[in-house]
Amino acid sequence: MPNLRRGDAELVLGGRRFTLRLTLGALAELEAAFAAESLDDLGRRFASGALSARDLVRLLGAGIRGGGADLSDEEVAALPLGEGLEAVADAIARMLLQAFGSGGDRSPRP
Template identity: 55%
Template sequence: MANARRGEIEAVIDGRAQVLCLTLGALAELETAFAVDNLAALAQRFATGELAARDLIRVIGAGLRGGGASVSDDEVAAMQFDGGVAGCAQMVGALLAITFGTAERVPADP
């Protein structure tokens, strides 16, 4: 089960519920993949909303690995997503939103 306080989301991939999380390691992986120098540049890159299919694969792969799965990007490319490509894009949007603070999070306990 995903924990929004930790920046996790849950998505159905290949018919199974999976937890995705962009940990610091996953974000560093994406900085390298997108050839940017820092998190601000990475966030700006994603803010354009112009993501290619290979970008979705990279983000999902990093998110799955951050969530504890041992998968390669090639394996991600062969996966099936609830809702098809549109569902895949929505999942990536939700993961980026919770990671970069644009999604509503569960309030911290007082």
């Protein structure tokens, strides 16, 4: 069950309910995956809105693992989008807004 105070978002994929959470470990994973030098670099990348499907898989994978599920990016990529891509993008955006805030030009929205 998601804890909104902790910055969780919830998403159903492949008939399974997942909690998405950006832990410090998940953020470090994303820094490495996106070759970001800092959290500010990472936030700017996400705020640009120019994300590929591969980027969404990385974000979703890190969030799912941060939420406690043990799935690889390959397993995440294979999950059916039962609620559609818009639901995935919305859940990722909520997760990013919790981690990076909603101020100014740093508001991420995939």
